[in-house]
Amino acid sequence: MSHATTAPASEAVGRDVPRIDARIKATGEAKYAGDLVVPGMLYGRVWRSPAAHARIVRIDLNGADRAPGVVAVLTGADLSDIDPRYGHALKDRPLIAIDTVRFAGEPVVAVAAETQAAADDAMALIDVEFADLPVVATIDAALAEDAPHLHDTAALTPGLFHGLGKLTLEPGNVCYHHAFARGDVDALFAAADIVVEGEYEFPAVYQYAMEPHTTIAEWISDDEIVVHSSCQHPFLVRAELADLFGVPVANVRIVVPYLGGGFGSKSYTKMEPLTVALARKAKRPVRIANRVDESMVTTRRHGMKAWMRTAATRDGTLLAREARAWFDTGAYADNGPRVVATGADAAPGPYRWEAVKVDAWGVYTNTSPAGSYRAFGATHLQWCGELQVDEIGRRCGLDAVAMRERNLLEPGESVRPGGKPLDADLKGDIRKVAAALDWDAPKAPHVGRGVSVGLLAAGAHPVSTAFVRLEADGTATLLVSTTEVGQGARTVFSQIVAEELAMPVARVKVPGGDTDKTPYDRSTGASRSTTLAGMAVLRAAREVREQLAAIAARVFGLPEAAIELRAGAAWHEGEAVDYPALIAAHFGMVGGELMGRGEVRPDKGSGSYAEGPVFWEVCVGGVEAEIDPETGQVRLRKVVTVADVGKALNPKLVEAQEMGGSMQGIGNALYEEMLFDPHTGALQNATLFDYHVPTFADLPDAFASNIVENGDGPGPYGAKGVGEGALAGTTAAVATALADAGAVLDALPATPERVWRALRTRRDAAAD
């Protein structure tokens, strides 16, 4: 018999429990922000700047404010009573353009009307006179000596969640610099047998959450703000809105319905400040629903250029790596500083180095702002480093697997000084990939096989809380603020509650996030929710479990150790008292509820949370690719990923993350690139016609994911998060596979033209 206060053998965890939102999503009943109608709600539309860098000379509404159905028009002039700048890292962004526009697509005028059509129609009336300023639309242009400065960087103040040390900005277009070095890099390069060096470019990428950003804002009685928004981080949005509009945090309520995908695009604050300001002006609730072309210029992945070199001995032992990377953060920093830091951290790769030196910069340009996108940082630089590892292998006669066997870190080894030691079996992971690719089998001409391995510092800040309420009828309500973006967090959490309370998953209800009701969670992203919010959920459920055990002991008149909690009841030798009866006994009536609270913070619990990162998410992939040498067209014959998750609480959901992440990795590797005109800064492919997102037609011939469960995670039952690694791992493995097939790329995506040119470059070099 198991003890009442220890968890029983797993009944809910580790099983392919169906999603708890499956039915309402299959029937179309699940509500997203755009499906909601608040009484009295107006419809907003935003007039966006066609100019990438200009002074606003004059805004001529031409009667837009008196057009049929129009209720309110907002411009920068309406914000004189507040400091309208926000930005969680740097307060560099006005919520609507004031005097200056810095990217094509920046909001200049916002209109609220009785109907969407009326708001849309008003756009055609508005005329804005601009005085053009010089446009710097590329990293090179922005870093040129005579480049105009987008911001007075020396005067910028940190945002509420900068979190990256002291802010010391030189005048110029750099918003953040992250650097580290250890060992004598120069000496090792000077003495090395083999040095590989290259320059690389990674494109700006659109996350394309299928639901564009949608926000409904209501301003009540001048000091209460209610927002329904498609946001991943409701508590950070709440704090920024309170700060911007000068109201207490408790007066701001953020309600989060189901999200139609996030992938980072809905992290931090996006359209909420503008929508609130428009609602404040209109004195009515207002919805702003972005179109896709608007969401494309709301946030994106950073384009990057990098220089990297790697030194090794002639037997293939890696010695040193040096990298410099510049990340194009667009006109406003958004999450740029964090992306820069993570990219820099990922640059060395998980190898045993004698010396490393990395510098990374976030650079302002007159393009749309860049922020988070799934596996940021790792995706940017892993493919560059892995190409260099393979090139060293080619020069010293070791294949890609042998190179990694020789050089990868072992579990427990230091990844970076002061950080968490490696908590994953990378060599084991790579062996699994190689086996799945039939690594030693002969290859047809123009077929290449590649592997890649990287690490992503996962978890973000380890602060989460949760409440579990065990209702009088024995059902449970879990209050947790993790946003359900599609990852299945609510399902996994319901499994944890069911496990801890020994009750069926179907009896656990998990409503959506609402900052008035669900408790603080730092954010939904960085693969953190299962590990951190999940641990808060576990602790909350365990508190309820302890209360149940104590009540049962009183009811039975026995010590707690003599009682087992199972199947929604307390048991002793074949006699059962179900939870409703226990709760009724406790309160002396039919009613009441038991409530548990769970908390995760850096200095509590396992202790490992304080070390940073919360865990290392592996970014492991394998690809077999075939190139058509005449056209440069790439066909992916097989894609393999590894989810090194400690413990898969719901294996099917883990595999789903791998499938989806790897497909996005394929998009990043082969198709996706936002094209900004280098002279005007305008986005040239702002529709899904021109910006290709992978479809069914782009599926590889085969896919396999490996779930590795070593119980080595800091989350519930030894779990660690998943969701991002497959993207970076796959993108890099496509690059290494193409290199193995003869096309060594220095820029992604690997378009047929780039692949064809890379093949020819190599053929020409061989002919010389």
Next chain:
Amino acid sequence: MAVETTAPAQAPALRLLRMTLNGRPVELEIAPRELLLPVLRDRLGMKGAKLSCDVQVCGACTVLLDGVPVSSCTTLAYEADGKSVETIEGLAHDGRLHPIQAAFIECGAFQCGFCTSGMILSTKALLAETARPTRDEIAAYLSGNICRCTGYWNIITAVEDAAGRLAGDGEEEGA
């Protein structure tokens, strides 16, 4: 049927639209420029179809017009006049899921769910044309429906599973 909110701001020359929506006759006045998706969503309360790309690429707004999948974001509402329109809301009956819905749930064929209505309706049209499609046929037919979450694998499996259920190797699920 509940009709809510927004009439167009300028509504000259309203036309009468008569169609069958999920098996029930519907009549309403529309402006000539109104598109089918906002009419379904905002005036007829059928929120299952979603607006995403707005250029007939992603398929999130897919509905069936006389059984044929169309992008309602770029279809004039008037084009539905005299026709039968089927949305995701019309699939489940009396609490019993349609076999395609049951297959999508069983196979984990969605995550965020934003593409799901369109994906299921395209699948319904496919299986009406081809009872037992091959995986290649499924991929080809559904190439007008984008899913950013799943990587498509589980959707293909779900469509195969649904084909089996509709052919009678399985049974409807509900409750």
